Amino acid sequence: MTADSIDAAVPSRRPALGFIGGGVMAEALIGAVIGSCLAAPGAILVGEVDEDRRRVLREQHGVEVTADNLAAAAAELVVLAVKPQQLGAVLQQLRGQLREDTIVVSIIAGARLQTLCEGLEHPLVVRAMPNTPARVRKAATFWSASAGLSKPALLRVRSLLGAFGTELEVADEAGVEMATGLAGPMPAFVFFLIEAFIDAGVALGLPREQATLATVESMRGSLELLHRTQESPEALRKQVTSPGGATLAGLRVFESAGVRETMGAAVRAVHARAQELGRLPLAPLEPGKEG
Ligand SMILES: NC(=O)C1=CN([C@@H]2O[C@H](COP(=O)(O)OP(=O)(O)OC[C@H]3O[C@@H](n4cnc5c(N)ncnc54)[C@H](OP(=O)(O)O)[C@@H]3O)[C@@H](O)[C@H]2O)C=CC1
Numbered sequence: 001m002t003a004d005s006i007d008a009a010v011p012s013r014r015p016a017l018g019f020i021g022g023g024v025m026a027e028a029l030i031g032a033v034i035g036s037c038l039a040a041p042g043a044i045l046v047g048e049v050d051e052d053r054r055r056v057l058r059e060q061h062g063v064e065v066t067a068d069n070l071a072a073a074a075a076e077l078v079v080l081a082v083k084p085q086q087l088g089a090v091l092q093q094l095r096g097q098l099r100e101d102t103i104v105v106s107i108i109a110g111a112r113l114q115t116l117c118e119g120l121e122h123p124l125v126v127r128a129m130p131n132t133p134a135r136v137r138k139a140a141t142f143w144s145a146s147a148g149l150s151k152p153a154l155l156r157v158r159s160l161l162g163a164f165g166t167e168l169e170v171a172d173e174a175g176v177e178m179a180t181g182l183a184g185p186m187p188a189f190v191f192f193l194i195e196a197f198i199d200a201g202v203a204l205g206l207p208r209e210q211a212t213l214a215t216v217e218s219m220r221g222s223l224e225l226l227h228r229t230q231e232s233p234e235a236l237r238k239q240v241t242s243p244g245g246a247t248l249a250g251l252r253v254f255e256s257a258g259v260r261e262t263m264g265a266a267v268r269a270v271h272a273r274a275q276e277l278g279r280l281p282l283a284p285l286e287p288g289k290e291g
């Protein structure tokens with residue numbers, strides 16, 4: 001199939017939802033939107049440079065795809081889902097081209113509202129930080145809107161972000177930036193822990209399948225316990241940790257290795273890196289200088 005035939009069915013009516021960038025996050029969000037019946041696949045138009053990605057999105061999700069970002073940006077609501085290093089090129093392409101009533105939602109780590117509004121020459125911009133559990137409609141999305149959005153526009157954004165999972169509007173975009181250090185990378189942190197605990201179980205002598213079951217089901221059960229009892233993590237931890245018992249021996253290893261401090265440092269590192277990405281020069285970078 002050629003690029004032309006992949007894109008042949010781009011609709012002439014205005015799409016309800018457009019994406020600029022059709023990578024991992026766009027695909028997660030598209031799945032959530034369609035799964036929640038917020039928009040039909042045919043009402044979604046994805047602007048994506050990579051032909052293979054366009055084919056995958058079309059075949060897996062039934063959405064419309066195009067290599068023409070301006071067509072996708074003609075949607076009522078447009079999600080910017082390119083990497084921070086790719087934002088400069090997108091701003092250059094879309095500047096002054098959006099319709100007056102278009103709502104733009106950026107999920108780009110570090111990209112500030114002022115940068116987006118000025119770069120697009122457009123006042124209706126929302127900054128959001130979702131995460132990959134959007135694939136199963138369990139994201140935690142923090143968001144903050146520029147001053148120009150009307151109440152109906154804010155409601156529309158809330159219903160889009162609510163389709164991804166839990167959403168929380170914060171008054172100041174600094175809150176979104178802080179969530180970029182915590183909620184954005186949290187799935188990676190959790191999967192890192194899961195990998196390490198499974199390896200530890202295997203090192204003890206459990207078959208990998210059983211080490212996986214012990215780790216994953218215990219994590220799932222612990223989260224369910226936290227959710228249903230509404231007790232604090234600290235109280236629930238103490239219920240497991242018998243004085244002089246076995247769990248305490250393990251927690252002491254964590255404390256003496258400074259695991260809490262290490263986790264704090266990791267969250268601060270993500271937060272700082274996201275801010276750094278937000279300060280990247282917006283002119284398209286030469287290949288190999290992506291930072
Ligand atoms: N992954 C995550 O867990 C999260 C990511 N985010 C944010 O979401 C954004 C996207 O991340 P992610 O989905 O992981 O990244 P991906 O690289 O998977 O997706 C970006 C896609 O956009 C394409 N692209 C590049 N330039 C353009 C362009 N000018 N026009 C149209 N498409 C283009 C890329 O193609 P090519 O690969 O060929 O360059 C790629 O397919 C990032 O800004 C990130 O900070 C936010 C929350 C969580």
Ligand SMILES: O=C(O)[C@@H]1CCC=N1
Nearest residue numbers: 109180183184185274
């Ligand atoms: O790693 C990243 O840059 C993005 C931002 C939050 C999660 N992933």
